[in-house]
Amino acid sequence: MDNRQDLRDKLLRADGIDPEDVSNAEWEWFRDALTPKELGRGLQGSVVRRRIARLAVAAAILMAVATGVYFLDGGTSRVWAEVLDKVRNTKSFQCRQTMERIRITADGQKDVTTTETITYASEEYGLLLETHLGGELTGRTYWLFDRNEVVAIGYVTKECHRQRSRQTREDFAEEMDPRRWLIRALEGQYSKLGRKTVNGRTLAGIESHDTKVLSLSPQGFDEYVLRLWIDMETKLPVRAEIEYAATVDGLTMKSSFVADQFQWDLELPADLFTPHIPDGYTVWTDRLDEAASIHSLRLFAESAGGKYPSKLDQWTMQQEIGGFEQAPSASKARQMASGEYRHDTVWDALGFYRMLVEDGHEVAYYGDRVTPADANLVLMHWNVSDTERRVVWGDLRIETISVGRLARHFSEARQAAPLVDLLKTAPYETRQLIAGYLGMIADESAIVPLQKYSEQWSGPDDENPFEKAIDEIWRRQQRSDSATAATPLVKGRLVYANGRPANRGMIHIGNATSWADSTGYFAMAAPAGDLHDYHLCCAFGPARHTGRAFFWSPAQAEKSLTVVLDFLYTVRGRVVDPSGAPLRQANVKLVSRPEVVTDDFWTFPNRARIDAEGYFVFDDVPVGVPLELRAEIPGLPGSQRRITIGELAPDQSYDMADVVLSSSAERNLSQEK
Amino acid sequence: MDSENRLEGLVCRCQHGEQTAFEQLFRRFQPRLRYYVRRLDTMGDHVDDTLQDIWVKVVREIGTLKDPKAFVAWLYAIARHEAYGRARIKDPFIELTDEHLERVPEHDEPVFTDEDATRIHQGLGKLKAHHREILTLSFLEDFSHQQIAEILGIRAGTVKSRIYYAKQSLRKEMERGHG
Numbered sequence: 077m078d079n080r081q082d083l084r085d086k087l088l089r090a091d092g093i094d095p096e097d098v099s100n101a102e103w104e105w106f107r108d109a110l111t112p113k114e115l116g117r118g119l120q121g122s123v124v125r126r127r128i129a130r131l132a133v134a135a136a137i138l139m140a141v142a143t144g145v146y147f148l149d150g151g152t153s154r155v156w157a158e159v160l161d162k163v164r165n166t167k168s169f170q171c172r173q174t175m176e177r178i179r180i181t182a183d184g185q186k187d188v189t190t191t192e193t194i195t196y197a198s199e200e201y202g203l204l205l206e207t208h209l210g211g212e213l214t215g216r217t218y219w220l221f222d223r224n225e226v227v228a229i230g231y232v233t234k235e236c237h238r239q240r241s242r243q244t245r246e247d248f249a250e251e252m253d254p255r256r257w258l259i260r261a262l263e264g265q266y267s268k269l270g271r272k273t274v275n276g277r278t279l280a281g282i283e284s285h286d287t288k289v290l291s292l293s294p295q296g297f298d299e300y301v302l303r304l305w306i307d308m309e310t311k312l313p314v315r316a317e318i319e320y321a322a323t324v325d326g327l328t329m330k331s332s333f334v335a336d337q338f339q340w341d342l343e344l345p346a347d348l349f350t351p352h353i354p355d356g357y358t359v360w361t362d363r364l365d366e367a368a369s370i371h372s373l374r375l376f377a378e379s380a381g382g383k384y385p386s387k388l389d390q391w392t393m394q395q396e397i398g399g400f401e402q403a404p405s406a407s408k409a410r411q412m413a414s415g416e417y418r419h420d421t422v423w424d425a426l427g428f429y430r431m432l433v434e435d436g437h438e439v440a441y442y443g444d445r446v447t448p449a450d451a452n453l454v455l456m457h458w459n460v461s462d463t464e465r466r467v468v469w470g471d472l473r474i475e476t477i478s479v480g481r482l483a484r485h486f487s488e489a490r491q492a493a494p495l496v497d498l499l500k501t502a503p504y505e506t507r508q509l510i511a512g513y514l515g516m517i518a519d520e521s522a523i524v525p526l527q528k529y530s531e532q533w534s535g536p537d538d539e540n541p542f543e544k545a546i547d548e549i550w551r552r553q554q555r556s557d558s559a560t561a562a563t564p565l566v567k568g569r570l571v572y573a574n575g576r577p578a579n580r581g582m583i584h585i586g587n588a589t590s591w592a593d594s595t596g597y598f599a600m601a602a603p604a605g606d607l608h609d610y611h612l613c614c615a616f617g618p619a620r621h622t623g624r625a626f627f628w629s630p631a632q633a634e635k636s637l638t639v640v641l642d643f644l645y646t647v648r649g650r651v652v653d654p655s656g657a658p659l660r661q662a663n664v665k666l667v668s669r670p671e672v673v674t675d676d677f678w679t680f681p682n683r684a685r686i687d688a689e690g691y692f693v694f695d696d697v698p699v700g701v702p703l704e705l706r707a708e709i710p711g712l713p714g715s716q717r718r719i720t721i722g723e724l725a726p727d728q729s730y731d732m733a734d735v736v737l738s739s740s741a742e743r744n745l746s747q748e749k
Numbered sequence: 750m751d752s753e754n755r756l757e758g759l760v761c762r763c764q765h766g767e768q769t770a771f772e773q774l775f776r777r778f779q780p781r782l783r784y785y786v787r788r789l790d791t792m793g794d795h796v797d798d799t800l801q802d803i804w805v806k807v808v809r810e811i812g813t814l815k816d817p818k819a820f821v822a823w824l825y826a827i828a829r830h831e832a833y834g835r836a837r838i839k840d841p842f843i844e845l846t847d848e849h850l851e852r853v854p855e856h857d858e859p860v861f862t863d864e865d866a867t868r869i870h871q872g873l874g875k876l877k878a879h880h881r882e883i884l885t886l887s888f889l890e891d892f893s894h895q896q897i898a899e900i901l902g903i904r905a906g907t908v909k910s911r912i913y914y915a916k917q918s919l920r921k922e923m924e925r926g927h928g
Binding site for chain 1: 776780783860862866
């Protein structure tokens with residue numbers, strides 16, 4: 077390894093850091109700061125639909141935000157760490173949340189609703205929320221992480237809702253865990269409320285008008301205030317208050333929210349977290365299945381003018397169905413085989429699709445080109461085994477067919493893009509078949525994927541089915557499109573594989589030639605010819621010692637072209653004294669000769685270590701740069717030597733003749749090759 | 750070269766949200782980032798928090814990085830920004846003018862090898878902040894002067910002379926520490 081890495085590793089070790097390894101705790105500390113979405117799972121947890129659940133989340137958030145108070149209240153990081161540590165080590169808690177909502181209508185009528193919720197949270201069992209309205213228990217909601225389920229029982233409506241929760245304990249912690257909210261709280265704006273004594277206890281508080289702390293949209297709030305108090309002795313939150321007012325469609329809503337009566341680390345029995353559903357209650361579920369997805373697509377098409385979502389993502393679907401408000405109304409109740417009921421909504425297709433993606437089913441979806449009228453086109457498919465795929469047709473029929481049959485279908489329907497998708501996921505044997513189909517129907521968009529598999533072909537060259545398909549595409553396209561005008565300009569950039577511009581590199585396209593400027597950019601007239609006429613092109617570094625050949629057609633002229641040149645050379649040599657003995661104490665460095673050099677070329681490692689035998693190695697030396705080796709014995713005037721190496725030829729090592737240094741040697745500026 | 754390609758691939762995978770790639774990237778760069786951040790925040794109060802913030806920012810913004818090859822310099826630029834922002838350390842480069850623009854005598858530039866690592870490490874701690882930072886960057890990574898200039902927000906021409914003077918100072922500190 078190079079000198080720099082050795083030095084780096086040793087510097088790190090001198091500072092007590094292991095350069096090779098990072099502890100799992102360290103990785104987890106970082107990972108904990110991320111939301112599941114940021115972690116690449118790409119999915120939000122299930123939507124918190126029921127109000128009662130939302131309240132619980134809000135309460136937990138308040139509790140969590142409160143833990144950030146002391147830090148902002150002028151405390152030191154030591155005290156902050158203590159609060160954080162305490163909350164982090166909390167295994168259970170209980171609190172009361174009171175919410176009052178006042179609705180004032182345009183004609184001045186007041187409508188007041190008060191809800192009281194007791195929250196029980198246990199790291200071991202889950203979360204339970206008991207809602208009281210007017211002193212009466214109206215509902216219980218259970219978040220059961222081990223069962224991946226949320227169960228909400230409504231005692232007034234005599235209904236029970238079972239929701240599959242995609243949230244794990246960790247996901248849930250994202251919303252509930254004080255540590256995450258602490259981080260968010262730190263980004264907010266606060267003012268201090270100072271300290272006060274309540275029942276002999278000293279509390280510290282802050283006040284915030286920053287809606288970001290609760291992830292609320294700042295629009296739509298006429299007033300918003302959050303106040304948080306923690307106990308200075310226990311370093312734990314004791315009270316949180318939120319007040320806000322908003323005007324929607326001429327209606328003013330005022331809400332106040334208080335979380336208090338916190339109890340930390342109390343014993344909560346397991347039975348408390350076991351849902352008991354009384355007999356005769358209607359059970360609703362949102363369990364996702366294939367049928368739900370099909371119903372969902374049908375609902376969507378009915379609500380969106382006879383079209384499926386062009387893409388299965390929330391934004392696209394909202395746009396296409398005419399806004400978010402439309403979506404909830406597009407919902408139908410259905411009794412499932414289990415006897416439970418569910419509401420099919422337009423979003424189920426999205427949920428099902430995400431589930432397939434998450435579970436690695438290589439799902440493909442073509443709603444952008446398939447409508448309910450296209451009974452014989454494939455709308456969606458995913459793998460059920462290596463050789464079989466589940467297929468949803470345009471008329472929402474669903475069946476399992478072999479990959480080969482699906483490929484044949486796409487080729488008969490002359491659908492190249494789905495075939496390319498299938499090429500990427502099909503088993504090896506089927507890829508050859510798909511290549512044949514692509515050759516018959518596809519355009520140049522299939523060439524890059526075909527090339528990828530062509531390189532992996534291990535049979536005889538003249539039987540390479542991927543090459544044959546590419547040839548077929550070119551041949552066919554040269555025959556057609558014969559009278560298309562040439563495009564005026566090709567623009568692009570020449571760079572080395574390390575990202576540096578290939579300053580003054582040369583590029584040939586057809587019979588046209590151009591040179592890159594100092595930043596690697598070039599522009600040139602495109603050769604005249606057919607739009608799909610592929611030209612063999614090449615590009616070189618400034619010294620012509622590294623080059624790359626590629627194909628280009630005028631059809632690509634609108635796209636900027638980036639050509640990447642190799643960047644990999646090694647210079648080796650040995651430093652000796654006139655008697656041939658190794659000179660370990662010498663310094664050697666490789667520089668680019670000043671007349672050509674800009675700072676841009678200083679990237680290559682220009683110092684090498686000399687081993688006990690006097691040998692040195694410079695790795696990753698760039699092409700196209702005239703090089704000079706400089707050697708000296710430190711402290712011996714007159715020992716310096718400069719040796720011109722020149723520009724290097726590609727893909728090889730450069731072994732220098734021995735570099736002879738002596739104290740009496742005259743400064744040697746002669747050039748060697 | 751190979752490792753450069755692998756890094757680029759890793760960055761691309763991160764841009765597509767692959768968690769295992771993030772973990773690899775994290776494990777690869779965390780040790781040297783820690784070294785760098787410790788050199789900036791000499792009190793060491795906020796190093797863990799700063800590192801965490803750096804990585805959160807990397808995860809959130811890696812999609813905006815146009816050229817994966819620019820990742821390393823981008824990473825250090827973020828690290829620097831987070832470190833100075835959080836600890837409210839004064840950026841040592843803000844008030845410096847380009848005071849040393851004379852031509853640097855190249856043959857006289859001190860050479861530091863890994864044999865001296867412990868003394869280099871100790872010497873760094875005694876340097877002025879702007880010298881310490883620029884040398885730390887040049888020891889940790891294969892940066893070009895242009896890249897260092899971008900990270901520090903100074904002119905490329907200044908980098909070369911500043912590294913030269915920083916190295917002279919370091920050599921003096923090492924000799925003092927030794928003798």
